[in-house]
Amino acid sequence: MGIKPSYIKSLSQELIVKHGNRFSGDFDENKLAVSEVSVIDSKRVRNRVAGYITRKVNRRKEI
Template identity: 60%
Template sequence: MGIKPSYIKNLGTALLAKQQEYFSNSFEANKQQLGSSAVIESKRVRNRVAGYITRKMNAKKRT
């Protein structure tokens, strides 16, 4: 895919540090959770952050 911008990584990492128990391995569930836990007005940015969080959660599951 490519390299994610730093603002996506920073936002995703901060949300995982504070609210990790609310996120899962499902992109759709993470998208819904971001709607209630963070104020992200852009749908594209919300989806990219949800994808980043999903990727991190799946990486933790594998290790």
């Protein structure tokens, strides 16, 4: 769909390292988890981070 900005990737990687066990393959659950573990004012940025984390988790399951 497009190239993800580096701040989305870096924030997502940081959250996965610190709170990896809180995230699953479900986008809606990850939205809530991102809201709980970080302070992101923008709903769009929160959703993009949650989507990137969801993709990472699902890719990890496939391998």
